[in-house]
Amino acid sequence: MSLKESVQHFQTLVVSFHPVIVIDTLEEERVQGLIGAACTDLQMAVFDWSIAQGLMRSPESPQNRWQNEYAPPGAKRSQALDKTTEPLDMLRHIQEISFKAIYWLKDFARHLKDPVVARQFREVANQFSHNRSTLVISGSGHSLPPEVAHDSVYFDLKLPQPEELYGAVSDVVRALKGRVKVELTPEDIHALVKALQGMTLAQTRKVVSYAALHDGRLGPEDVKRVLERKARVIHEEGLLDYFPSETNLAELGGFAGLKRWLNCAKVGFTPQARQFNLPAPKGILIVGIQGCGKSLAAKTIARQWQLPLLKLDAGRLYDKYIGESDKNFRRAVTLAETMAPCILWIDEIEKSMGQSSSDADGGLSRRLFGYFLTWLQEKSHEIFVVATANDLSAIPPELLRKGRFDEIFFVDLPEADERENILTIHLGRRQQGLAAYDMAALVAATEGFSGAEIEQAIITAHYRALYERQPASTALLLEEIKRTVPLSITRREDIQRLRAVARERFVPVR
Numbered sequence: 001m002s003l004k005e006s007v008q009h010f011q012t013l014v015v016s017f018h019p020v021i022v023i024d025t026l027e028e029e030r031v032q033g034l035i036g037a038a039c040t041d042l043q044m045a046v047f048d049w050s051i052a053q054g055l056m057r058s059p060e061s062p063q064n065r066w067q068n069e070y071a072p073p074g075a076k077r078s079q080a081l082d083k084t085t086e087p088l089d090m091l092r093h094i095q096e097i098s099f100k101a102i103y104w105l106k107d108f109a110r111h112l113k114d115p116v117v118a119r120q121f122r123e124v125a126n127q128f129s130h131n132r133s134t135l136v137i138s139g140s141g142h143s144l145p146p147e148v149a150h151d152s153v154y155f156d157l158k159l160p161q162p163e164e165l166y167g168a169v170s171d172v173v174r175a176l177k178g179r180v181k182v183e184l185t186p187e188d189i190h191a192l193v194k195a196l197q198g199m200t201l202a203q204t205r206k207v208v209s210y211a212a213l214h215d216g217r218l219g220p221e222d223v224k225r226v227l228e229r230k231a232r233v234i235h236e237e238g239l240l241d242y243f244p245s246e247t248n249l250a251e252l253g254g255f256a257g258l259k260r261w262l263n264c265a266k267v268g269f270t271p272q273a274r275q276f277n278l279p280a281p282k283g284i285l286i287v288g289i290q291g292c293g294k295s296l297a298a299k300t301i302a303r304q305w306q307l308p309l310l311k312l313d314a315g316r317l318y319d320k321y322i323g324e325s326d327k328n329f330r331r332a333v334t335l336a337e338t339m340a341p342c343i344l345w346i347d348e349i350e351k352s353m354g355q356s357s358s359d360a361d362g363g364l365s366r367r368l369f370g371y372f373l374t375w376l377q378e379k380s381h382e383i384f385v386v387a388t389a390n391d392l393s394a395i396p397p398e399l400l401r402k403g404r405f406d407e408i409f410f411v412d413l414p415e416a417d418e419r420e421n422i423l424t425i426h427l428g429r430r431q432q433g434l435a436a437y438d439m440a441a442l443v444a445a446t447e448g449f450s451g452a453e454i455e456q457a458i459i460t461a462h463y464r465a466l467y468e469r470q471p472a473s474t475a476l477l478l479e480e481i482k483r484t485v486p487l488s489i490t491r492r493e494d495i496q497r498l499r500a501v502a503r504e505r506f507v508p509v510r
């Protein structure tokens with residue numbers, strides 16, 4: 001939704017007798033911009049209130065009748081109305097105002113916990129539902145009491161739009177005039193604004209000011225700096241982990257079938273595919289045995305396609321205060337959309353949207369799942385979802401239905417040639433010349449081992465070699481391998497069950 005559309009939507013709510021509009025945000029400057037723009041058109045007065053300042057007529061308000069008489073000529077600053085800092089006094093006061101106005105109450109939800117304030121608030125709301133005045137509540141993290149929520153409508157203030165970000169960049173450039181050189185072509189500006197998407201205006205101003213002041217210049221190289229900063233912001237918010245494509249060095253042995261599929265699917269992102277009205281690939285689900293490279297595969301896809309990788313931290317979705325989880329999920333998805341084209345990796349999807357937890361959490365995981373399915377079906381951004389799962393029985397069957405994902409892959413224990421690949425990767429990573437190893441013996445000895453178990457045996461053998469001050473060798477490694485009891489033995493039945501279902505329904509990764 002563009003800024004203009006947001007303003008129109010807000011105006012429509014106001015004129016269609018919605019007495020209470022709730023905007024869940026901490027970005028007050030944008031609420032101010034929105035209300036200001038809406039009211040100029042509507043020719044309505046605007047008041048704002050905070051517990052610290054009381055009720056005052058907004059300076060931008062049309063026909064500002066309450067301008068401070070004592071202010072110097074031309075001064076815009078209004079003065080608060082007498083005795084309006086207390087919520088109850090303020091509500092009684094606005095009940096007496098007879099002309100149409102918008103009352104923006106900052107951080108007001110917390111005051112509605114007081115039953116007297118809540119009651120008075122409802123009376124005002126009731127009065128406003130007849131005369132088109134509107135109460136706007138902004139703030140974050142506080143829910144409304146049910147009787148107030150009933151009269152309210154939520155307004156979703158989307159993240160800043162490109163034009164707003166552009167405006168913020170222009171503000172910074174103007175403010176720093178003379179101190180920094182701006183060397184941006186129109187394409188650079190476009191790239192910069194794209195890199196800024198997903199940030200708030202305040203974050204944007206900070207990042208851009210820093211990038212400019214750091215070396216006295218705002219140039220094309222700052223786009224990268226902004227992206228790095230955004231990675232940190234995304235990480236600090238705690239819902240997504242960001243792996244930039246430059247630092248992704250994942251190396252996956254085997255998975256030849258998946259790699260072939262990916263090479264083919266990649267064309268789905270090209271302009272030629274758009275010409276033929278082909279949709280971009282939606283995503284894949286990788287189901288399989290523990291430690292066999294599912295998570296690694298997600299990283300490898302991002303590497304192969306040279307796209308940024310965002311990992312959704314499902315645990316963190318629930319971590320914060322419950323009830324906020326839906327919002328957290330939406331926020332994560334919106335952030336991911338600002339990074340498109342990118343890979344959104346949902347590791348162990350059954351844990352966040354599985355069936356088993358549905359009763360325990362009052363249906364929250366079902367709701368999240370429903371939201372996710374709709375989003376997956378309708379998403380218009382170029383976001384490729386890679387979901388992984390171990391426990392097939394916990395995955396809601398809807399997710400496995402054809403058409404949800406482009407493909408569902410099954411990862412079994414690695415076969416001989418794949419084990420050789422995995423051994424080669426992990427020995428190579430420990431600076432080992434392969435010629436010194438008896439690969440055939442190692443491949444044979446690791447039958448039934450997962451990639452993770454092979455890697456662990458290599459690590460342990462190397463510790464021992466270092467400790468005993470001898471070079472690592474086939475013999476040492478074979479000893480470690482013999483000492484390992486792989487999951488394929490300890491959890492034989494589970495694995496056989498998974499295989500029986502998955503082999504006939506899903507595509508093998510090799």
Ligand SMILES: Nc1ncnc2c1ncn2[C@@H]1O[C@H](COP(=O)(O)OP(=O)(O)OP(=O)(O)O)[C@@H](O)[C@H]1O
Pocket residue numbers: 251252253254255288289290291292293294295296297388390422425450451452453455
């Ligand atoms: N095919 C492979 N090629 C290279 N390394 C592998 C492969 N499979 C597993 N590994 C090694 O094992 C580690 C664990 O693998 P990974 O985390 O991808 O497994 P997983 O299938 O996601 O397991 P889990 O179900 O426990 O999450 C990897 O970091 C990697 O070092």
Ligand SMILES: [Mg+2]
Pocket residue numbers: 294295296347388
């Ligand atoms: Mg994993």
